[in-house]
Amino acid sequence: MTDTATKILDVGQELIQTRGYSAMSFQHIAGRVGIKKPSIIHHFPSKATLGVAIIRRYRDTFTSQLDAIKKNPQTSAWEALDFYFSPYLHFAQTPDTVCLCGALAGEIPALPEEMRLEVKQFMEDHQSWLEGILQNGRRNGELTFSETPARLARMLFNTLQGTLLVKRSTDDLSQLNDVIKVIKRMLK
């Protein structure tokens, strides 16, 4: 992966997270990377290819981090959850930024098929990781709740994504903090 290719991925990802995939253009990327439009094609032959590469890199980063946490028996359920919340808190403080896959979910019908599959995989990975954390946490007595872990995990995930979505229009950055507090109390 060359330096330029990495920069293209960085800028492209930021544009999707702030303005959406439809509004992300080679023109804008080129301008901010400091090259011309057709130079991007040399690294990524089409917009769909670039889109897939951006999601896959994003997914991979999460996958390796979440796997590491899950495999470490030292990590408590609360620590795991706090780790999971941290990127959302980061996004919440950055104006106009949402989760990459949350942004893409908003325009699913406008995405090429390969990208849709990547987004779906992201959602399922995260919901299933959360389910595991909830399940273990309840088993060892750390967490308390009466729902099934699967149902609760999906609700938590959807809530986090929805809060990022809504905070962007209300510009109320404290919403996510409040929501995380409510979530934590639900699990005590």
Add this chain to the structure above:
Amino acid sequence: MTDTATKILDVGQELIQTRGYSAMSFQHIAGRVGIKKPSIIHHFPSKATLGVAIIRRYRDTFTSQLDAIKKNPQTSAWEALDFYFSPYLHFAQTPDTVCLCGALAGEIPALPEEMRLEVKQFMEDHQSWLEGILQNGRRNGELTFSETPARLARMLFNTLQGTLLVKRSTDDLSQLNDVIKVIKRMLK
């Protein structure tokens, strides 16, 4: 409001809810209404004007219905909540459809300022309506919860919006039903 103008609003709204504002074009609308592109301009002088008209109509429909419920002392908190959930359940069963303002929230930075304000107003109206329902419900003993009504209302609203968003990529239509069950148990 002429017949054609209404049709334009209908088709435009559906396109935003399924494909997003950026992907909604005069071309597509004209094709489905059965007129030519420039004829739309006669009814709505610009895309932004059309966008604002679509949101405002959507907001007004909700506002009058939610107001009626709030003012009717016969309505229990549970009935009010069930009424509020019903459009979400409807959207959840319609493939690729989300709440109009949820869809627009996904592309806030790409929207003209006037539209952004309308979306923000929608979010605030709904969160504040829910807050009122929760507050009254707790006061008269129907509902039980320990959060502040404002915080809980925002969380519920964000959860519903997030669930519609996520179901679109996972194609798992049962998610919303499950989430509503969890919400209801939280309030008992």
Add this chain to the structure above:
DNA sequence: GTCTATACAAAGATAGAC
């Protein structure tokens, strides 16, 4: 690996005939 030049399609919008 990056450039200029260009092809081609689709977008929002305007002018003016009917």
Add this chain to the structure above:
DNA sequence: GTCTATCTTTGTATAGAC
């Protein structure tokens, strides 16, 4: 109120020089 014709901009993508 709707049309045809046209303008302008912006988008993705290609060809070929350097």
